[in-house]
Ligand SMILES: Nc1ncnc2c1ncn2[C@@H]1O[C@H](COP(=O)(O)OP(=O)(O)OP(=O)(O)O)[C@@H](O)[C@H]1O
């Protein structure tokens with residue numbers, strides 16, 4: 078008489094994916110991928126742009142149906158035909174682009190799509206319920222606020238609340254920190270830790286290796302649709318090791334920046350005042366200049382006027398006062414076409430709306446600024462063969478992963494869309510370039526590539542204005558850095574070619590929180606501690 082005794086007392090995995098295959102026309106996005114998620118863990122999913130991370134998670138969240146492979150939730154096989162099915166099984170995904178209704182309140186958004194049509198009659202009760210769920214996980218947000226009134230960080234909390242309210246045990250976050258300012262990231266991490274401590278399992282997609290080592294318990298890596306690491310403990314894993322797993326080669330973390338050789342002033346911003354979209358002052362007497370052959374950085378905490386600065390320079394926003402000169406010509410009465418005709422390139426912050434036309438092909442997007450010139454335009458007609466040829470050359474040179482250049486860019490992965498924009502802007506050999514957060518959402522290999530491209534622009538004699546929230550990026554690329562705070566310049570620091578020392582970083586940090594450089598010099602760094 079034998080008795081079956083369970084061999085292992087290990088709890089079943091929260092999620093188990095085996096041999097997942099997902100194809101798109103011309104792309105094998107997931108090639109027999111395995112993935113395991115334990116209960117109560119924070120699991121980072123890494124991989125280059127286009128590696129298949131979002132696809133794998135969309136399969137898990139019921140958005141895509143896999144062609145092969147099985148998914149088990151708490152040990153039981155499941156089949157999802159819609160996100161609704163996945164949510165019923167306790168799996169909720171927060172996408173890169175939020176799906177909230179701006180004109181409705183937080184509570185209304187949380188309840189949206191649930192089967193209680195008359196909820197609005199008892200809204201106060203629901204407000205209390207939403208608040209209660211929020212408090213349990215440290216998600217502070219006013220249930221009666223309208224979505225449009227909320228910051229991006231708050232909107233993200235609403236998305237989380239929505240999933241928690243539906244009883245999700247597994248939360249998938251697709252690049253949640255890409256949209257957050259540095260000071261909001263720590264807040265999100267606290268929320269994630271609190272959720273994990275209460276038994277929720279979290280999948281966290283990110284390109285920032287330091288974030289992964291800071292927050293994750295384990296790490297899985299995809300490379301070109303194939304899993305190259307499956308649940309490696311995050312403690313002790315180095316940036317180099319992770320980068321190698323993702324890219325398949327060593328990634329250089331230090332750049333070869335040649336000594337600068339600045340020429341004439343190309344851009345001059347003189348005492349500029351401008352308002353933001355809400356009509357409030359965003360730039361309040363800001364000045365800077367950029368010379369040929371140099372990269373000038375603008376550092377600052379998000380929301381201190383950086384976006385508006387880029388917009389007034391590219392003629393997308395009017396100045397209220399002050400002057401902007403490009404090669405000595407006043408830009409104030411011009412429009413964006415003037416900039417294009419005078420060799421200005423622009424890598425905008427918002428690649429989906431400002432930077433590209435989502436429904437148009439890769440070809441259309443790369444020729445956008447060139448369709449008036451030969452060889453693309455001949456006798457006033459568009460030469461589609463020449464356009465396709467150019468697009469294919471750029472696809473090759475900028476390593477844009479896409480089956481065909483006729484693919485609409487909305488189907489590209491985040492990082493590949495960024496490459497399309499870079500290819501368009503840089504291939505025009507600009508004399509002046511404004512780059513806003515040019516590496517946001519890019520993988521380590523691609524970041525390295527963009528940094529090289531920017532340095533190459535500098536060596537070719539272009540004037541580059543680099544607006545970034547990544548201090549490390551600014552320090553490694555710039556010749557000079559201005560710090561912007563509440564629309565004003567806190568001063569300008571020179572960056573040598575050697576590693577920047579601690580006191581310089583500390584000084585910039587103080588300037589970013591509103592101490593003018595002059596004052597710091599007068600009082601010494603320590604006085605501000
Ligand atoms: N709906 C779709 N139709 C066609 N191709 C798609 C679709 N979604 C993704 N792809 C392709 O599948 C591949 C994997 O894309 P995916 O979005 O999963 O990458 P990712 O790892 O999330 O990249 P990123 O870091 O850039 O966001 C890419 O080549 C992408 O172009």
Ligand SMILES: [Mg+2]
Nearest residue numbers: 130131490491
């Ligand atoms: Mg993605």
